[in-house]
Amino acid sequence: MGTTNTFYFIALLSCSAVLSLKPEITEGPENLAIVDGSEAVLKCRVFGDPKPIVKWMKDYAEVTGRKYNITADGDLVIHYASYPDSGNYQCYAMNKFGAASASVLLDVKKRTIITDRPENYEVAAGSSATFRCNANADDSLELQIIWLKDGQQIDFENQPRFHMSYDYSLQISDTTELDAGEYTCIAKTAIDEARAKATLTVQDKPNPPQLEGVKCNERTATLHWHPMGDNRAPILRYSIQYNTTFTPDTWYTAGVNVPAFYTYWTVQLSPWANYTFRVSAWNKIGPSTPSSHSEVCSTQPDVPYKNPDNVVGEGSDPTNMVISWEKMPQIEHNGPGFYYLVTWRPNIDGQPWVEEQVHDWQQTQYVVTNTPTFMPYKIKVTAVNCKGKSNVTPMEVIGWSGEDVPLQAPQNFTLVQVTTGTTALLNWNPVPPESVQGHFKGYKIQTWVDGEEDSLKEILVKADASSALVSEFKPFKKNNVRILVYNGRFIGPPSDTLSFHTPEDKPGTVKSFEAYPIGSSAMLLKWEKPIDENGVLTGYNIYYQKVTGTSLGPTQERKKEIDPKFDHAKLAGLEPNTRYRIEIRAKTKAGEGDKYYVEQSTKSVEKVKPDIPQFETSTLPAKEGTAHILVRWIPSLDGHAGTHFVAWYKLKGHPDWSKTNEVTDDDYVILTGLEPGQVYEVKLTAHDGEYFSASEIKDVDTTIGVVVLPRRLRQAAGLPVSLRPRRAQRPLP
Incomplete structure (x- = not known):
């Protein structure tokens, strides 16, 4: 019994060992996201005996060859993966005892690319620098822009001069030498990154040159120096300055364009002066601070080398002559005991010279008194010191004694x-x-x-x-x-x-001119007559042009003449919602004056009734037993006035109304052929397209309110040119 049980246990163990050799995936593939063009490795590690055969399927079709490679461990390697490689992959492990499988999802995404790369930048110290960087990444990935300086990430919170703007640009304000270096833009996602580099060069003014010494000669000094660094902007030139004990706080330029490859320069010196020198280096950013100043170079006295400039002689009153000149600075005196020798004589042959010494070197004039009125003189001024007169001959100039009031009229x-x-x-x-x-x-x-x-x-x-x-x-x-x-x-x-x-001439411009839109196709024009009428005004001409952008259309003229007594007129027949340039010119018999123009737009067409019109009336007497009424429309300039009007009238108490034609070009109309001594009812209707509004009715008595109209209005209405008011005929009591 014991032997039998032992055999059974051994057989059971043998059977278990055989079952455990079936293929098993010990390290299965995991879902993978990569970018286009990179390598994908899908893991599939298996165990079994005999060793399982590994195959890979994509969407249930076997993948092999070309860019697909299955390693000895069972991994699938895809070289240079592209968008079509995205999908579901299955790993199959098989031997004679069975098979095992696992699935994985490969997602190939768009590669991150820097589209706007930073460029090398040169900037003057103290200025701002900007590096641009922008990138495109797969829409499903979050893009992050990181900036490095010399390989270290920039801490924007602790470096306030560095700022990354909304478009990822790196901005550096108030640059210094320490900001120079390599800047890297990293465009980064969870699965890839792209980099671009650029160099910032911060250029500054040169360092001051090192002045090595000065060699002093009798009339020259030779300076020697060497440069001490250009701060990344090549030195273009040197300048040499000097001062003297005469003006110790003022530095003058002795050489401004000393070539950059020179390290020495010779300067001319004046006699009787103590000089010190300094040197500055220049590059495109600007000048260095000056070098330390040199030792003192002293020169011996000599005669002056020039005379005063701008010598002039003219009188300040009819009996003198003021001789003036420009003072000579001490550096031009060339020695002690300096003074001006002023010399003059009448500009007549044989006349002797008269001279005076002016010892104050800052004085710039000498007054010669008791001279005849407006007489010419020869004048010269010479510089003199203890060594003698100037070695330059003074220039003789002609001066004049003082002028007086002219004696004669033409x-x-x-x-x-x-x-x-x-x-x-x-x-x-x-x-x-x-x-x-x-x-x-x-x-x-x-x-x-x-x-x-x-x-x-x-x-x-x-x-x-x-x-x-x-x-x-x-x-x-x-x-x-x-x-x-x-x-x-x-x-x-x-x-x-x-x-x-003088005869009449063309008038000047009107004093003012305004255009007010009334309705959709008309404007009310108002003006003040010219300040310079230059004659008798005969009227006004109105011209207008359509304005389209910056272009002007053809010029049109308002056809109806405007009486010179008028200060307003109506311009009709315009297009709705259109801008116009309108000009006015006053006229005399000599012609049109200069234009005065304004620009204004008409209103849009409004499909509503115009505002209730306002108007005023006046009665006019006439011969042959007829009377006339002047009706003037007063359009509203703020609301919707309409574009034209019609006047209605009838004898008071009569049922039937008479009306005028539509008045489009004027703001008035004359009702003619009326009975004198009667009361008429008058009203207006204002129109705009098919819409109109009626005014209140006014009673007008043709026996009162006589007004004499201008001649042109009477002619336009067909009235007698000469009107004399007559007394109304009333019944006797």
């Missing part, structure tokens, strides 16, 4: 011809030059109209002229004009005054 001042409303030709006899008592500058023609003497106009005419065409007169007025001589300081006595009337 004679025979005559009006030759009035050519236009503003222009007339004048002539005169020239004055003798000696009577001018000064530099003969020319003539002044003065003109004014009565009552405006304080605002006269002056026209300057050359000294050699004896006639002038003057265009400063006022049209259609009595003009006054006179002529006088002037020199450098005074004007002479005036000539006799000429007075003459």
Whole structure:
């Protein structure tokens, strides 16, 4: 019994060992997401005996060869995976004892690409620098932009000069030398990243040169130096400055464009001065701070090398001559005991020179007294010191003693011809030059109209002229004009005054001009007459053009004349919701004046009734037993006035109304052929398209309220040109 049980136990163990050799997947594949073009490894580690055969299926079709490779461990490796490789994969492990399988999902996503790469950047210290970076990633992945500086991530919270904007750009404000380096943009997702690098070069002004020394000679000094660094912007040139004990706080430039490859330079020196020098380096950012200053170079005295500049002689009154010049700075004195030697004589052969010494080197003038009026002199000023006079011959200039008031007015001042409303030709006899008592500058023609003497106009005419065409007169007025001589300081006595009337001319612009839209196709125009009428106004012309963007359409003219007494008119026949340029020109017999224009838009078509119209009336007497009523529409400028109107009228108490035609081009109409001494009922209807509104009814008595209309209105209405009001006939009591 014991032997039998032992055999059974051994057999059972053998059977168990055989069953355990069936294939088993010990490390199965996991779902994997990768980006396009990368390598995918799908794990499938198996156990079994004999060793199982591993196959891979995609969507139940076996994958093998080409970019697919199954490793000895059973893993599936896909080289350069692309979007079509996405899908479900199955790993099958098989031997003679059985099979095992596992599934996995491979998702191939779009690779992250940097689309806007940062570029190398050069910037001056203190300026701002900007690196741009933008990227595209798979829509299902979250994109993150990270910036590195020299391999270390930038801490934006603790570096306030560094800022990443909404478009991922890196902005660095107030750059310093320490900001120079390599900047890396990382576009990162959960499964991949892309990088792009750029270099920031922060350029600064050069370091100050090292001044090695100065060699002092009798009239020159040679400086030696070497550069101490250009701070990433090449040195372009050097400049050399000096100061002296005369002006220790002021540095002057001795050489401004010393070539960059030079490390020495020779400077010319003046006598009797103590010099110190310094050097600055320049690059495209700017100049370095100056080097330390040199040792002192001292020079021995000598005579002056120049004389004062800009020597002038002119009088401040009729009995003197002021000789003036520019002072010479101490660096030009060249020695102690400096003074100016001022010399003059009348510009007449044989006259002796007179001289005076001016020892104050800051003084710039000398006054010669008791001179004849306006006499020419020869003048020169020489620089002198203890070593002697300047080694340059002083320049002789001609000066003049003082001017006085001219003695004569031009004679025979005559009006030759009035050519236009503003222009007339004048002539005169020239004055003798000696009577001018000064530099003969020319003539002044003065003109004014009565009552405006304080605002006269002056026209300057050359000294050699004896006639002038003057265009400063006022049209259609009595003009006054006179002529006088002037020199450098005074004007002479005036000539006799000429007075003459000028003809009409074109008027000036109107004082103001406004356009108000009324309805959808009309505007009410209002203006003030010109300040300069320049004649008798005969009317106004209105022109208009459509405005489209910046373009103007053809010019059209309002056909009906506007009486000069009017200050308003209606412009009709316009297009709705359209902008117009409208101009007005006043007229005289001489023609149209200058334009004054405004731009305004008409209103849109409104499918509503116009506002209730307002109007005023006046009665007019006439001959042959008829009366007339003037009806003037007063359109509202704020609401919806309509575009035109119709006037209605009837005898009070009569049932039937009469009406005028539609009044489109004017804001008034005259009711003619009425019975005098009667009361008429009058009303208006304002229209815009098919919509209209009626006014209140007014009673108008044709025996009262007589108004004399302008001649043009009477002609337009067919009324007698000359109207005389007559007394109303009333029954006797």
